[in-house]
Amino acid sequence: MPGSRVLLVDDEVVFTRNMSKLLTYRGYKAIAVNSGDAAIRELEQADFDVIVLDLKMPGMDGITTLKEIMKLGLFTETLILTGHGSIDTALEAMKLGAYDYLTKPCEIDELVAKIEAAWEKKEGQG
Amino acid sequence: MEQEPHIVQNGSAAAGAPDMAAQRKATYARLFRRFVWLTILCSLVPLLLVGWGINLHYTRFARERMLNFFETQVEYHRKIIEMFLNEHSSKLQLIAQTHTRDEIIEPKALQTAFEVFNKDLWSLTDLGVIGEHGYHLAYAGPYDLWSRNYAKEFWFAQVMQKGLYISDMFMGFRKEPHFIIAVTQSNGDQKWILRATINTEAFRSLVENVRIGKTGQAYLLNAEGVFQTSPRLGGAIMEKSTYPVESYHEGIQIRSLEGLKGADGKERPRQIACQAWLKNPRWLLVVKQDYGEAFGDVNYANAWTLVFLHVSALSILIVSVLITRHMITIVKRRDTEADRLNDQLMQAGKLASIGELSAGVAHEINNPLAIILTERQLLLDAARQLPMSGPEFKAQFDDSLSQVDIQIQRCKRITQNLLRFSRRTESLIETVDLNAFLREVVDLMDREARSSGIKFFTELDPALPPLLSDPSQMQQVFLNLITNAIDAHAGKPYGSVRLTTRADDERRQAKVHVADTGSGISPAHLNRIFDPFFTTKGVGKGTGLGLSIVYSIVKRLGGTISVQSEPGTGTEFTIALPYTPPKELRESLAEGHART
Numbered sequence: 001m002p003g004s005r006v007l008l009v010d011d012e013v014v015f016t017r018n019m020s021k022l023l024t025y026r027g028y029k030a031i032a033v034n035s036g037d038a039a040i041r042e043l044e045q046a047d048f049d050v051i052v053l054d055l056k057m058p059g060m061d062g063i064t065t066l067k068e069i070m071k072l073g074l075f076t077e078t079l080i081l082t083g084h085g086s087i088d089t090a091l092e093a094m095k096l097g098a099y100d101y102l103t104k105p106c107e108i109d110e111l112v113a114k115i116e117a118a119w120e121k122k123e124g125q126g
Numbered sequence: 127m128e129q130e131p132h133i134v135q136n137g138s139a140a141a142g143a144p145d146m147a148a149q150r151k152a153t154y155a156r157l158f159r160r161f162v163w164l165t166i167l168c169s170l171v172p173l174l175l176v177g178w179g180i181n182l183h184y185t186r187f188a189r190e191r192m193l194n195f196f197e198t199q200v201e202y203h204r205k206i207i208e209m210f211l212n213e214h215s216s217k218l219q220l221i222a223q224t225h226t227r228d229e230i231i232e233p234k235a236l237q238t239a240f241e242v243f244n245k246d247l248w249s250l251t252d253l254g255v256i257g258e259h260g261y262h263l264a265y266a267g268p269y270d271l272w273s274r275n276y277a278k279e280f281w282f283a284q285v286m287q288k289g290l291y292i293s294d295m296f297m298g299f300r301k302e303p304h305f306i307i308a309v310t311q312s313n314g315d316q317k318w319i320l321r322a323t324i325n326t327e328a329f330r331s332l333v334e335n336v337r338i339g340k341t342g343q344a345y346l347l348n349a350e351g352v353f354q355t356s357p358r359l360g361g362a363i364m365e366k367s368t369y370p371v372e373s374y375h376e377g378i379q380i381r382s383l384e385g386l387k388g389a390d391g392k393e394r395p396r397q398i399a400c401q402a403w404l405k406n407p408r409w410l411l412v413v414k415q416d417y418g419e420a421f422g423d424v425n426y427a428n429a430w431t432l433v434f435l436h437v438s439a440l441s442i443l444i445v446s447v448l449i450t451r452h453m454i455t456i457v458k459r460r461d462t463e464a465d466r467l468n469d470q471l472m473q474a475g476k477l478a479s480i481g482e483l484s485a486g487v488a489h490e491i492n493n494p495l496a497i498i499l500t501e502r503q504l505l506l507d508a509a510r511q512l513p514m515s516g517p518e519f520k521a522q523f524d525d526s527l528s529q530v531d532i533q534i535q536r537c538k539r540i541t542q543n544l545l546r547f548s549r550r551t552e553s554l555i556e557t558v559d560l561n562a563f564l565r566e567v568v569d570l571m572d573r574e575a576r577s578s579g580i581k582f583f584t585e586l587d588p589a590l591p592p593l594l595s596d597p598s599q600m601q602q603v604f605l606n607l608i609t610n611a612i613d614a615h616a617g618k619p620y621g622s623v624r625l626t627t628r629a630d631d632e633r634r635q636a637k638v639h640v641a642d643t644g645s646g647i648s649p650a651h652l653n654r655i656f657d658p659f660f661t662t663k664g665v666g667k668g669t670g671l672g673l674s675i676v677y678s679i680v681k682r683l684g685g686t687i688s689v690q691s692e693p694g695t696g697t698e699f700t701i702a703l704p705y706t707p708p709k710e711l712r713e714s715l716a717e718g719h720a721r722t
Contacts (some may be wrong), residue, residue: 012493018500025507030353045711056489083492105496 002027004119005047009039009065010054010081019052022108026113031062038062040068048076052111053098055082055089063093070097077118081106127555150461158454165446169554172541173438181431188424195376196400196420199336199413203344204402206332207411210249211404214307214322215290217243221310222320230263231255240266243322251304253325256282258317262268267323274299285310285319294348295326295364302326303363305354330355330363333411339422341397342415347371349408369399371410378402383414399640484544484658495534502530543671555707558593558600560636561586564625567604575612575707579620588638594706606672607640607699614644614697632706635685641698647691655689684708 008016016032023030027115031048033039037060039051051069056064066078078099080093090101099118102111221230221239229235240253252267260277276282279298285291285308291307309320333355337346345361346354351371356363368387383397398421399414418425505527513521568582575582608623615621625638647655656677661670680687684704691697 015493015497015500018497018504022500022503022507066586083489084337103532104492105499123552 003029003035004115006031007039007042007048007051008032009034009051009057010043011035011057012024012054013055019108019111022111023115026108026112036062036065036068039065040072043069043072043074043076048073049122050115051076052081052115053078053081054094055057055093060086063096066096066098068091075122077122079114079118080112081111142400154458157457158450161450161453162443162446165450166442169438169442169446174435174443177431177435177438180524181428183425185424188427189421192398192420193400194415196380197399199338199344200378200400200402200411203333203336203413204404206412207346207409208404210329210332211292211307211406214243214249214324215292215309216309218320218322219290220308225309227255227313227316227318229262233264234631235265236264237266247328249325249328251325253323254321256319256321269300271299281306282319285321286317290540294352294407294409295354297364297366305329308586334358336413338413338415339419341419342413344411344413346404347410347412349374349410351707354409360390360394364456369412374403374408376403382417388461401693434616447468448669457505488544491537493685495537495541498530502527502534543675555594555618556597558591558595558597560590560703561588561627563597563600564604564627567608568625569611569612571605571608575608575623578612578615579618580612580615580621581622583624585624585626587627587629590627591705593636595703596707597685599683600703602638603676603679603701604638606676607701609640609642610672611640612695614642614646616645616654618644633702634700636705638701638703639698640701641696643696646693646695646697647689648693652689676684 006023008019008023008030009090010016010019010032010117011034017035020030020032029045031042033042036057039053040060042048043051052063053065053069057065060068062080066080069076069078075098078093078097080090080098081104082090082101083104090098098118099121100114102114160438166588169472203628225235230239236253243253250267252265252271254262254267254270254271256276259265260275260279260282262272262274265271280296281291281293284293287308290308292307295303295305304323304326306321306323308319310317310319312318330526333344333346336342338344341359343358345357345367347367347369349366349371351369353361353363353365353367357367359678360553361367370383370386379401381401383394383399384496386394386397388394395415396417399412401410401412403410405437445664488611505523509523511519514523564584564586568584572582611623621643623643624639624641626641628637628639630637655673658671680701680703684707686702688700689697690700
């Protein structure tokens, strides 16, 4: 829902910047970071409703980042975003606690729909 | 059994194949020759050795048996003749010694002795008592010889000198062949001779009746080689024989005679002769036979052995050629199978490598695509919020963004296909009624087919059981195949696509044939149709991934795909799908089901 806090984690700087702008236009509070480490640091400092996490990143990859996020025990939902389309990895991520996954390239409306669904799940749990 | 990808070409072989085929042909020919020679060598040599050994043994045995037979004949007849002569000599001596001259010249006494001699066998022609002066003192017999004087006859001196004399055959006064046995006896001053003329016919029967085959005969020769009995073949009694008489020897001698001439002057064939000398008189008993007849059995056996060996050798040759040909056929089949498996392996390896590459390329393209998409969205958002400089600019702006969207979607389709090809897509196993499923696919494609003048025909096996498979992947397979089948009719006003299903319960698989009447695939292209990015369609009309994806999906579902094509006539794809998916696919999907 607009106003939700969304953390975008992707090593593609332009993509996270653009996606951040698009989400902001749609009323979300989007923060973009470009690595797994940066995401963990950001999560330690602020609360987010939904995390959009790229799987393939240099350094700490998406799966490792997700494991670290889960260790933090945050009240948040994670969406996996991948350009690789690897079902096995996506399924592994969901097994680790991710809510759902999307494949690149995806329309902003599609992402928004997934964010909404994730937010509703989070709120439902709360 | 169908394997994958099984490509049946009806055209020429692939490039480079002729050299390989010629090389293979030469190898098979060499292999054929070696096998045949080896088989013949291994079979014929023992056969020849055994045949030769048996034949040698038999020949030696038969020869010895034949020679023994000859020796027995000669020995037997020599004894009989000697016994005859000894008996008569002894009897004459007995009569001479038990009678005085006066007693024996009594006509009745000599007649009685003559009759006693001939009591059992008419062996004497006559019996006479001859005085020292050479005239008969007494005579019992059919001839009138009273006036004859024998004092100058050759035998007279001999008997007077030796006391016992057996003559050779001679004509004498009676002018017919005969021989005599004579003994001398003295009574005081009176010396007289008791002479018996042997019945020639009776004596000759002892020798001449010997019958050995057609060419075998027995006869007696004196030391000068004159016949003492008539030979059965060639020559007559008292004629000079061509038989080479050698000096006296003890025992029996075997001789091989070659180049002898008969009485008619013609050269006789090679003969085997067995001879033995009589002690008194010095006559040579000869038993002989043509070599060919004597050893006829051996020659017959040899001939048959030769025939047997020839027939056996011929049989071995034929069998070895047939067996070798059969073996070479098997080797050829195995080689073809190995080639096919190698091709499959290469194809699988190639596809696996390309699959990995495709996945990487898709990922690298997806990221910039995602950025382009967000940039487009930002522009759209900006256009909504910020004023445009004019309607023309707005129109151009909208048009360009629309085109950007179209091209993004196009790229997206390509990357999705690449990912699907590289198996990085999700599967879901469900129960599928293949016949119903194919009808739906046909319905889906019917409009497009009709617009191209193509009719669908279905021949669906009602006995086909439901499959456990992935309907979305199957849909992809058949949509691709049918799309290709429709496209194959480009340039043709009409055509057809026939879908046939068959249940193969034995192999627990369903077979689907998709046959079209399109342009067909050239042999040069047939080997490459499953290669990614290979297409014969125009630029922008095909990505070249359709059949690669089909192949990839069918393989993943545990099935096989094969293709037959005749350029200008059409193409038929045959897909075999298992009733149940392979274990590895079920396991990999277990997590997906759990999530669902």
